Each structure stands twice: as structure tokens, then as C-alpha cells.
Amino acid sequence: MSEAISVHHGEFGRAALYKLDKPIITHAHREGHLIFYLSGAEAKVSVSGRWIAADKNTAVAVSPWEQHSFYLKDQHPTEACLCLVLYIKPIWFLENSQSAEFALNFGRSFISMTPDVSNWVKRLTSLLLDGGNDHLFDGYLYRTTLQCFEQSWRHADRNSVLSDSRHRFTDYRVRRSLRLMQENYTEEVEVEWLAREVGLSRPHFFKLFKKQMGITPNLYLNTLRAEQAISDLMTTDKSVTEISYDLGFSSQASFTRFFSSNVGIPPSDYRRVAHVT
Amino acid sequence: MTLITYVTRVHFADGVLEEALWSEVEVNRKTRPLIVTDETHLNSELYERLLAGLPVRTSIEVISDIPEIPNEQAARRVAETFESTSRDLLIAFGRNTAIDLAKISRISIAHEAPLETFSYATGGSRRIGDSLPDLYAVPSIQGFGSAVSAHAPVVLMDGERTRLMCKKLVPTVTICDPTLTLGASPIESASAGADALGRCVEAYLSPGYNPPADGIALDGLGRVLANLHSVLENDSVTARREMMAASLNGALALQKGLGTIHAIGCALETVVKRRLDPGALSRLLLPAVLQFNADAARDKFTTLQNLFSPGGDGTPASSVTEFLQALPLPGSLAEMGIGEEELRIAADLAASDLAAVRSPRALSSSSLFSIMKSVHLENRVA
Numbered sequence: 190m191s192e193a194i195s196v197h198h199g200e201f202g203r204a205a206l207y208k209l210d211k212p213i214i215t216h217a218h219r220e221g222h223l224i225f226y227l228s229g230a231e232a233k234v235s236v237s238g239r240w241i242a243a244d245k246n247t248a249v250a251v252s253p254w255e256q257h258s259f260y261l262k263d264q265h266p267t268e269a270c271l272c273l274v275l276y277i278k279p280i281w282f283l284e285n286s287q288s289a290e291f292a293l294n295f296g297r298s299f300i301s302m303t304p305d306v307s308n309w310v311k312r313l314t315s316l317l318l319d320g321g322n323d324h325l326f327d328g329y330l331y332r333t334t335l336q337c338f339e340q341s342w343r344h345a346d347r348n349s350v351l352s353d354s355r356h357r358f359t360d361y362r363v364r365r366s367l368r369l370m371q372e373n374y375t376e377e378v379e380v381e382w383l384a385r386e387v388g389l390s391r392p393h394f395f396k397l398f399k400k401q402m403g404i405t406p407n408l409y410l411n412t413l414r415a416e417q418a419i420s421d422l423m424t425t426d427k428s429v430t431e432i433s434y435d436l437g438f439s440s441q442a443s444f445t446r447f448f449s450s451n452v453g454i455p456p457s458d459y460r461r462v463a464h465v466t
Numbered sequence: 467m468t469l470i471t472y473v474t475r476v477h478f479a480d481g482v483l484e485e486a487l488w489s490e491v492e493v494n495r496k497t498r499p500l501i502v503t504d505e506t507h508l509n510s511e512l513y514e515r516l517l518a519g520l521p522v523r524t525s526i527e528v529i530s531d532i533p534e535i536p537n538e539q540a541a542r543r544v545a546e547t548f549e550s551t552s553r554d555l556l557i558a559f560g561r562n563t564a565i566d567l568a569k570i571s572r573i574s575i576a577h578e579a580p581l582e583t584f585s586y587a588t589g590g591s592r593r594i595g596d597s598l599p600d601l602y603a604v605p606s607i608q609g610f611g612s613a614v615s616a617h618a619p620v621v622l623m624d625g626e627r628t629r630l631m632c633k634k635l636v637p638t639v640t641i642c643d644p645t646l647t648l649g650a651s652p653i654e655s656a657s658a659g660a661d662a663l664g665r666c667v668e669a670y671l672s673p674g675y676n677p678p679a680d681g682i683a684l685d686g687l688g689r690v691l692a693n694l695h696s697v698l699e700n701d702s703v704t705a706r707r708e709m710m711a712a713s714l715n716g717a718l719a720l721q722k723g724l725g726t727i728h729a730i731g732c733a734l735e736t737v738v739k740r741r742l743d744p745g746a747l748s749r750l751l752l753p754a755v756l757q758f759n760a761d762a763a764r765d766k767f768t769t770l771q772n773l774f775s776p777g778g779d780g781t782p783a784s785s786v787t788e789f790l791q792a793l794p795l796p797g798s799l800a801e802m803g804i805g806e807e808e809l810r811i812a813a814d815l816a817a818s819d820l821a822a823v824r825s826p827r828a829l830s831s832s833s834l835f836s837i838m839k840s841v842h843l844e845n846r847v848a
Binding site for chain 1: 469478480482485486489515517518520523644
């Protein structure tokens with residue numbers, strides 16, 4: 190079973206040490222993502238349909254809202270993949286991006302594990318494992334992300350990034366549906382209903398949403414629920430059962446299944462190992 | 467960087483509205499914003515984008531019934547709503563009026579004294595305290611003039627118009643998203659462009675020693691010259707971005723102070739008791755203002771002329787006239803509904819405005835009248 194060894198929340202985002210022995214289904218989130226292989230079974234990540242290896246030589250960068258899924262290279266591994274996973278808040282991108290055209294993107298998904306990147310990954314991993322130097326966390330997370338961000342843009346095909354990010358939020362029906370989902374994410378939101386509310390047929394709405402957001406309406410809803418679940422786990426005393434019902438799940442078991450498949454580990458484990466620096 | 471931190475915190479990038487607003491609200495732990503906008507923007511598609519940029523579980527309150535020129539009654543109404551509904555943030559969305567009203571409302575929220583107490587003209591700026599609530603400004607194409615500036619006009623309870631001016635009035639965060647201006651009409655686009663041009667030129671000519679502001683003004687001027695006509699013909703995000711950058715430069719360069727066109731605009735609005743399009747005024751008045759100042763700033767005029775028409779004949783005044791000629795904006799002050807007698811009263815008012823002090827050549831009531839008179843019936847500057 191996949192497990193979390195350590196999770197730290199900081200000013201610019203969070204970092205997690207995960208032991209993963211199962212796939213994580215296709216999902217997306219508001220945060221950017223960096224996935225570093227540390228030891229054990231090697232992995233691969235599908236980022237917007239392109240496969241990137243997560244191994245000794247390569248790390249994976251995922252831009253905010255880019256859909257991705259995680260798999261082990263070996264379908265029947267004898268050991269889990271130990272990896273360092275960073276979730277970078279959009280504000281980090283907004284404060285560090287060099288471009289007025291695509292402020293919220295990595296330049297590409299493939300990150301070479303150069304000596305500089307490896308050093309920062311080692312420091313961050315040690316911090317997560319040893320604890321005690323929490324005041325260093327934000328600085329380490331910042332520097333690690335900056336190394337990867339700069340590298341991703343040095344080798345980027347800018348035209349490709351531009352065409353990927355150009356269409357976001359341009360259709361008012363998609364924008365309206367985003368708001369509807371934000372207002373109703375704790376309910377059983379049907380795509381059929383959303384499409385009707387914004388005046389489109391279901392297939393047309395689905396296609397338009399996917400084209401503009403890069404993910405499906407269902408994935409967007411899952412993201413909202415996962416974000417709120419993490420926020421509630423970290424900032425409230427509510428029990429996992431209470432959080433399940435507040436987010437509209439019919440049982441704690443279905444919430445735990447949802448959380449595990451989207452975040453990688455069960456919610457109770459997440460709460461146990463995570464802390465804010 | 468897409469985060470510009472001159473004067474205030476400005477997010478500037480295509481499509482940045484939603485994530486920047488979400489991030490700022492979340493990072494600063496705001497949960498109960500009061501949105502100040504006008505009816506037109508409230509019912510626009512852009513408003514959907516604003517709402518999509520607020521984190522879930524955000525409780526919003528909206529004030530959209532706002533006057534054309536911000537007044538003290540409206541500011542008090544905003545303050546009462548802010549307090550009675552326990553708000554923790556102001557978000558001004560759309561045009562200059564909404565952003566200016568939100569600015570002066572911050573003072574009404576933080577202070578019980580009437581706004582006259584804080585008037586710039588009577589040295590009241592220093593009375594503005596440090597406990598103003600945060601203000602995030604999200605300008606549409608009609609809002610750039612106010613989005614990063616430190617001043618706002620206000621009509622006081624007794625009907626008198628004054629100006630509040632203090633760096634504490636600058637919005638805490640400004641979000642500039644060029645995609646918000648896509649689809650703007652030619653008139654709106656021309657007005658925003660002419661307004662930016664006027665601000666850049668006046669800021670550059672202003673005699674104060676401020677090299678950074680001069681550089682910002684010249685950069686903005688170059689962007690207007692390169693993109694204003696193309697944005698009217700082709701609604702591309704690239705040209706829109708350049709024009710938004712020019713508007714931002716024009717507003718940032720106002721660090722040197724407001725200029726003659728601003729003084730005249732305020733005076734005319736006071737006399738005719740309605741809002742006047744600042745871009746239309748700039749397009750009419752800028753050539754006359756340039757002609758008036760020609761002998762007082764010769765070196766700067768050389769620099770300007772090299773930008774307008776490298777190696778060409780003519781003067782900055784004639785070049786500006788030619789550049790702005792084809793814009794779909796009123797051709798005279800009379801066409802804007804302003805009578806000659808109103809010019810005389812406005813000239814007296816403008817002459818006593820501190821904004822007019824920044825002119826390279828000293829202004830008087832009669833010179834201000836002459837400037838306005840030259841474009842009253844037709845634009846005769848050439």
C-alpha cells in the first residue's frame with residue numbers, strides 16, 4: 190500500500206515524501222508539480238499525454254492545471270517507488286515567471302537531474318526526513334523549484350507552450366461553469382446539468398471545457414474536492430468522517446478511496462504525517 | 467517577471483486574472499471581499515471571470531450602484547456596507563470610477579472624519595492613517611488610469627470637488643490581464659490609447675527630476691506609437707498586451723505628478739457636472755499643451771520628436787495631431803457638449819489646481835483658456 194513518510198506545508202507550497210506502489214489516476218491541480226525519484230522502483234508520469242520518466246536521470250515538471258497520472262514502470266514491482274513530490278502554489282509562478290504570455294507554466298515537463306538539482310533534492314529530502322530545521326523549508330523549496338523552473342525554460346519550445354496556454358478561460362460558458370462548480374462542489378454535480386446551465390449540449394460542453402482547461406469537468410471537480418479536503422485536514426479539527434460528509438461523500442470509505450487515488454495516500458495518513466512549517 | 471513591484475504589487479500577464487486573484491486572496495487569508503464595480507461591468511462576461519478567480523467558500527458582497535464621479539455619500543455607503551457585513555477586503559473591478567471610489571472608501575472605512583479633512587489641496591494627505599483596508603484593483607480597459615495611481619477625485623458632501631492624494635491610496639494589489647481588453651470597442655481602445663499617450667508625454671515633460679519615471683514614460687510612449695493603430699485594426703492579444711503595458715507605464719510615470727490635461731479635465735468635469743472621457747480630452751488637448759510648452763522644454767522636445775518621427779520634419783504637436791487624427795473620438799470640446807462660457811470658468815478652476823503647477827511653462831487662467839479654446843470648435847493645432 191502507498192504511504193506518506195513526511196509532508197511539510199510551507200509558504201510557497203508543500204513537499205511530500207511518498208512510497209508509492211500503486212498508480213495515481215489522471216488528475217490535475219491548481220499547484221505546479223515536481224516529482225523526483227529517490228530510490229526503489231522507477232516510475233513514469235503521463236503529462237498531458239506525454240510520457241516522462243521519473244528515475245535517476247530525470248524528474249517531472251507539471252504546470253498548474255496540467256493533467257497527469259503516475260505509474261510504476263514495472264507493473265508488478267517488488268518494491269515501492271520512494272519519491273519526493275513538490276506542490277508549488279501559483280503565487281510562486283506569478284512571482285518568478287519571466288513571461289507575460291505564459292505566467293503559470295514550466296517551459297517543459299522533462300527535468301534533467303543535474304548536480305545542482307540533485308543537491309537541492311538531497312537537502313530537501315534530508316529536511317523532510319530529519320525534521321528540526323523547519324525554518325529552512327521555505328528556502329529549500331524555493332531554490333529547488335527555481336533550479337527546475339529555470340532549466341525548463343532554457344530548453345523550452347516557447348511556441349508549443351504558447352499554443353497550450355492560449356485558449357484558457359476565453360469562453361464565457363466555461364467560465365460560468367467554473368463558478369457553478371465552485372459553488373456546488375459539495376453536491377453531486379452532473380456534467381449534464383452543468384451543460385444545460387450554460388446553454389450547451391453535453392458533448393459540446395465537454396469538448397469546449399477540455400479544450401480550454403486542458404482537463405475534463407469531472408477532473409476539475411475532483412481538484413476542488415481534493416484541495417478542500419487537504420485544507421480541512423490541515424486547518425481544522427474535523428474528523429475524517431465529518432470532512433467526508435462536508436464534501437458531499439456518502440461515506441468515509443468512498444472519501445478515503447477518492448483521496449487515496451487523487452493524492453496518493455489515505456486522508457488519515459496525510460493528516461498524521463503532515464505539518465505546517 | 468510577471469510580478470512588477472514598482473509603486474505597488476502588479477500582476478501583469480495574459481490570462482493571469484483568475485490565478486492571481488485566487489492566490490492573493492488565499493495567501494492573504496481574505497474570505498469576505500466587498501466588490502465595487504458599475505452596472506455595466508457587473509453584467510459583463512468579464513465579471514464571470516472575476517468570480518471564477520475567487521477561492522471556494524469566499525463570501526462576497528457587491529456594490530454596483532455607483533456615481534459617475536466618486537462622491538463622499540457613495541464612499542460612506544461603501545464603508546457602511548463594509549462594516550455592517552464584516553468585510554475584510556475591497557476589490558475594485560472595471561473602470562476608473564469604481565477604482566477611485568474604492569480608494570476613497572478606504573479612507574471612509576478607516577476614518578470617521580469627513581473626506582475634506584484629507585484633501586490634498588489643504589495638506590490633508592498626512593492625516594491619512596496606516597490602517598486602511600486592503601484594496602485589490604482589477605481594471606478593465608476603462609480602468610488603467612486609476613489602477614496604480616496614488617490619487618482620486620471626490621465630490622464632497624457640500625458639492626465641492628477635491629482630490630485625495632497619498633501613496634497609501636495606491637491599491638495593495640493590481641491585476642493587469644491583457645485578455646480582459648480583448649473585444650473592447652474601437653472607441654474604448656482609442657480612448658485608452660490616447661489617455662496613455664497623454665500621460666506619458668505629460669509625465670516626461672514635467673520638470674521634476676525623476677529619471678526612472680522619465681524612462682517609464684518614454685517606454686510607454688514608444689509602445690503607444692507602435693501599437694495604437696494596429697490594435698484598432700486587429701484585436702490581437704499581442705497588441706492588447708503592448709497597449710496595456712503602455713497604459714501601465716503612463717500610470718506609473720504619474721509619480722512625477724499630474725499634468726495640465728488632468729487639471730483641465732477635472733475643472734471641466736466640475737463645471738459640466740458629469741464625467742468626461744479622459745482619452746477624448748487627451749486627444750484634443752495634448753497637441754495644444756505641447757505647442758504651449760514648445761519653448762520651455764527644448765531638449766525634451768527633441769527626444770519626443772525623434773520618437774514621433776525619427777529624422778522627419780514637424781514638431782511634437784503636429785506629429786501628435788497627425789497620429790491621433792484618425793481615432794474615433796470627438797473632434798472638438800463643443801462636440802463633447804462643452805460651451806465656451808464653461809471653458810472660462812474651467813480655466814479659472816484649472817489655474818488654481820496643484821496639478822497645473824507641474825507644467826514646464828507657467829500656466830495662467832488665460833493661457834489655459836487659450837489651450838481649451840484652440841480645440842473648442844475644431845482641432846486647429848498643426
